[in-house]
Amino acid sequence: MVNKSISAQEVLAIIQVMDNEERWKLLNELYYLHYSSPEEKYMELDMDY
Numbered sequence: 001m002v003n004k005s006i007s008a009q010e011v012l013a014i015i016q017v018m019d020n021e022e023r024w025k026l027l028n029e030l031y032y033l034h035y036s037s038p039e040e041k042y043m044e045l046d047m048d049y
Contacts, residue, residue, distance in 0.1 A: 015023060
């Protein structure tokens with residue numbers, strides 16, 4: 001993977017073409033990377049609902 005800087009608009013365009021399951025996985029990863037507390041353990045997303 002090449003380290004290339006992309007804009008927020010480009011990121012949104014990529015998200016628009018993702019399938020729903022991948023969007024949920026992305027939200028889960030972003031939450032644990034940026035919003036969870038350090039004490040919170042990572043939980044893989046359960047897609048069996």
